[in-house]
Amino acid sequence: TQLLEQSPQFLSIQEGENLTVYCNSSSVFSSLQWYRQEPGEGPVLLVTVVTGGEVKKLKRLTFQFGDARKDSSLHITAAQPGDTGLYLCAGAPNTDKLIFGTGTRLQVFP
Amino acid sequence: NAGVTQTPKFQVLKTGQSMTLQCAQDMNHEYMSWYRQDPGMGLRLIHYSVGAGITDQGEVPNGYNVSRSTTEDFPLRLLSAAPSQTSVYFCASSPVVQRVQYFGAGTRLSVL
Numbered sequence: 001t002q003l004l005e006q007s008p009q010f011l012s013i014q015e016g017e018n019l020t021v022y023c024n025s026s027s028v029f030s031s032l033q034w035y036r037q038e039p040g041e042g043p044v045l046l047v048t049v050v051t052g053g054e055v056k057k058l059k060r061l062t063f064q065f066g067d068a069r070k071d072s073s074l075h076i077t078a079a080q081p082g083d084t085g086l087y088l089c090a091g092a093p094n095t096d097k098l099i100f101g102t103g104t105r106l107q108v109f110p
Numbered sequence: 111n112a113g114v115t116q117t118p119k120f121q122v123l124k125t126g127q128s129m130t131l132q133c134a135q136d137m138n139h140e141y142m143s144w145y146r147q148d149p150g151m152g153l154r155l156i157h158y159s160v161g162a163g164i165t166d167q168g169e170v171p172n173g174y175n176v177s178r179s180t181t182e183d184f185p186l187r188l189l190s191a192a193p194s195q196t197s198v199y200f201c202a203s204s205p206v207v208q209r210v211q212y213f214g215a216g217t218r219l220s221v222l
């Protein structure tokens with residue numbers, strides 16, 4: 001059973017389009033992290049959301065943590081080819097284990 | 111600025127062989143973990159450690175052993191490799207589990 005489900009699994013869009021990636025769970029998390037991974041490399045942290053209802057912006061990326069702290073979303077405005085990669089959410093359902101989501105692979109075409 | 115160093119970068123094994131994947135960090139992080147990533151998928155937790163001398167199982171621990179004798183090193187051992195263990199393995203470290211995880215570059219393992 002996957003604790004963190006991401007949708008969609010794949011996303012292929014044209015440059016300039018907007019998109020939203022979802023990360024859902026039945027468990028409550030004290031915080032959720034979002035990472036981006038490029039081919040041949042390890043994941044790199046984008047942001048951590050901590051408070052239920054919190055919204056964080058990172059240039060064209062907007063991250064939201066659900067009020068109940070069971071879900072999160074990542075919205076990208078005016079996607080660019082440089083946004084291409086695997087997007088992963090991650091959270092610790094208890095104090096010791098950090099679990100990653102199933103991943104969303106984004107391809108942005110020029 | 112070494113960060114998290116994984117060796118080797120690539121490895122090919124035959125079924126039944128054993129090997130150790132090395133992971134070292136120079137940031138004095140207490141929390142270290144091992145993940146495997148299969149093609150097109152997210153990361154699955156194999157084993158983790160909250161400090162020297164303490165290890166515990168993750169989501170997919172079968173077929174893997176770990177030890178944590180020092181803060182810096184967290185090796186992953188495959189005792190008898192199987193084709194199902196063909197994957198990319200990532201080691202990560204962090205001050206605590208809820209903080210940012212720093213990943214190594216990965217070890218690409220093929221078991222024939």
